[in-house]
Amino acid sequence: MSGAAPAQGMFDCRDAYVAALEELAADDPRIVAVVNDSVGSSKLGRFRDRFPDRLINVGIAEQNMVGVGAGLANGGKVPFVSGAACFLTARAMEQIKVDCAYSQANVKLCGISSGVAYGELGATHHSIEDVAWLRAIDRLTVIVPADPWQTAAAIRAAAAHDGPVYLRLSRMPVPQLARTDATFRIGVAETLREGGDLAIVATGTLVHRALAAAESLAAEGIGARVINMATVSPIDVAALAEAAATGAIVTAEEGLAHGGLGGAVAEWCARHAPTRMRMLGFPGFLPTGSADWLMEQHGLTATGIAAAAREVLQAKPG
Amino acid sequence: MTDKLNRNNIEQRAARTRERAGWMRQRLLGMIVAxxxxxxxGDLSATDILASLYFDxxxxxxxMPDAPDRDRFVMSKGHCTGALYSALAGRGFFPEAELDTYLKPGSRLNGHPNRTYLPGVETNTGPLGHGFPVAVGIAIAGQIDRTDYRTFVLTGDGELQEGSMWEAAMLAGHRRLGRLTVIVDRNRLQQGARTEDTNALEPLADKWRAFGWQVAEVDGHDHAALLQALDAAAAPRDVPLCIIAHTFKxxxxSYMxxxxxxxxxxxxxxxxxxxxAELEAEAGR
Known part of the structure; x- marks a missing residue:
């Protein structure tokens, strides 16, 4: 969990987040950071040292933090409001809905240590509901980056975007993905691997696991398309149409198995292209255990994704 | 001599805002009836405060409703749109005739104000406890930029039962937001009962002082007193100002x-x- 440095070749995406934010802040005086006593957990110590007037610590008060963020936007700032995803979203839900989304305030909400990163701390500190909650809110962009490069790119895109954005960031170590097309656009998914037998649609920490699953499926002669659906809302319907065209879809996310990415994909498919699906995620409140153990227990591994892929292929008609 | 001139001047200004408040009362009652x-x-307890702000x-x-250096007014008690919309229309943010569309299907004059389609609204409010933290954020932006604009926010008194209000009050006091003024519409009634019988607010002035604010108490229906309390010269420079406006719902x-x-x-x-008839008689006095 916290404290330990990521293994070699693995990265804590908070580092990419703060590096991108500092770079933006150096160029644009409108960029400010707002925190709830979370300078350390958001890794914003260096930002505070470089831009002392532009780090606003409201103390342990999430409702006020989000309201203040909306006010800073009214005053011409581009606030990045950062706090543990569990508290930022659940505690300040009405402020996110009314002050940010309904008011269309130019606020960037950064949910740090999302999913089950706080493993042993238990369900109070897990943020597995956030994507389901926030994608239900109209005119709020929801982005779940998958690796350090995409985290930095998403931060820059959010800053350039006029309107409220929720960035679901992670501290769980992930590798840097290889990609040929290094562009990031809000609302545009990236297809990391082609394949015609089924599609694996994943977000965040599950994307590299989905690629590993596709690798092992390829050895069995199964062609799995891998889609990194970093923007969950608004979702990329063209990418979904391509996924549905394979006839079978597995979704994988570090969050609830219902209501989040899987729910979004299922809703679109039910309306436009009914497709056999398996939705990987958590069923609800989780017992104590490390993040890795919790992920393993619920099939959120390369092995688990590959198993779900075989299952959904067996159910595929024809 | 100077004092006498200032007093004459404030009385002249008060007469003007009093006339506008009378107009707002007639207009908002007509809107509600229609x-x-x-x-x-709550519209009528806030009317004199809003008239003082918008017409003086x-x-x-x-x-230029989005001019960066404008003063900001945030209506934290967002349900009192009869008063807010009549003030905005009277001040020229949209045509007065549009007031007749209040709460009608598709009208911009929703039950609670919406900045995305109505000019002059700074942030969407309605649920209590939202506008004040946003106003604090606006004042912080001004503090960072050392700008000149003032930020005003009107809250209900019952609204002060929301926890987010005290989160915001604490931060504004801590940051010494001298260009922030909160006005509490202290009509002592919330939706169903007296505030003091529900979840008592008193000693209210002491609470604000304890949070680092300067406090002024005024008769919220006395236009000269309101204008004096709201005057920039009366505001402290290095701490936020809370004006407790004693009003009647x-x-x-008279029967309300x-x-x-x-x-x-x-x-x-x-x-x-x-x-x-009562409002017209008052206007004719």
Whole structure:
């Protein structure tokens, strides 16, 4: 969990987040950071040292933090409001809905240590509901980056975007993905691997696991398309149409198995292209255990994704 | 001599805002009657405060509602749109005739204000406890940029039962936001009962002082007193200002005054005629 440095070749995406934010802040005086006593957990110590007037610590008060963020936007700032995803979203839900989304305030909400990163701390500190909650809110962009490069790119895109954005960031170590097309656009998914037998649609920490699953499926002669659906809302319907065209879809996310990415994909498919699906995620409140153990227990591994892929292929008609 | 001139000047200004407040009262009651719903009690307790702000104090230009250096006013008690919309229309943010569309299907004059389609609204409010933290954020932006604009926010007194209000009060006191003024519409009634019988606010001035604010208490229906309290010269430079405006729900219409039952409510034809007659008599005095 916290404290330990990521293994070699693995990265804590908070580092990419703060590096991108500092770079933006150096160029644009409108960029400010707002925190709830979370300078350390958001890794914003260096930002505070470089831009002392532009780090606003409201103390342990999430409702006020989000309201203040909306006010800073009214005053011409581009606030990045950062706090543990569990508290930022659940505690300040009405402020996110009314002050940010309904008011269309130019606020960037950064949910740090999302999913089950706080493993042993238990369900109070897990943020597995956030994507389901926030994608239900109209005119709020929801982005779940998958690796350090995409985290930095998403931060820059959010800053350039006029309107409220929720960035679901992670501290769980992930590798840097290889990609040929290094562009990031809000609302545009990236297809990391082609394949015609089924599609694996994943977000965040599950994307590299989905690629590993596709690798092992390829050895069995199964062609799995891998889609990194970093923007969950608004979702990329063209990418979904391509996924549905394979006839079978597995979704994988570090969050609830219902209501989040899987729910979004299922809703679109039910309306436009009914497709056999398996939705990987958590069923609800989780017992104590490390993040890795919790992920393993619920099939959120390369092995688990590959198993779900075989299952959904067996159910595929024809 | 100077004192006498200033007093004459403030009386002249007060006469003007009093006239505008009388107009707002007639207009908002007409809107509520036409719409068949509304919050007349809270509208009428806030009317004199809003008239003072919109027709005297606020440095705003309806032609440039987003001007970066404008004064900001945030209506934290967002349900009192009868008063807010009549003030905005009277100040020229949208045509006065549009007030007749209040609460009608598709109208920009929603039950709670919406900045995305109505000029002059700074942030969407309605749920209590939202506008004040946003106003604190606006004042912090001004503090960072060392700008000159003032930020005003009107809260209900019952609204102070929301925890987010005290989160915001604490931060504003801590950051010594000298260009922030909160006005508490202290009508002592919340939706269903007296504040003091529900979840008591007193000693209210002491609470604000304990949070690092300067406090002024005024008669919230005395226009000269309101203008003096809201004057930039009266505001402290290095701490935020809380003006506790002692008001009455339903003020201006005798049968509504200080009655919890008029929180929501629509006068019937006879009551409406009586209210207008009373307001016209007051205007003629």
């Amino acid at each position: 719409a068949g719903q509304g919050h007349p009690g 104090v606020l440095r705003i230009d309806p032609a 339903g003020h201006g219409v 005054r200080d009655q919890a039952g008029w929180h929501h409510g629509v006068p019937n034809a006879e009551q409406y005629a009586a209210a207008l």
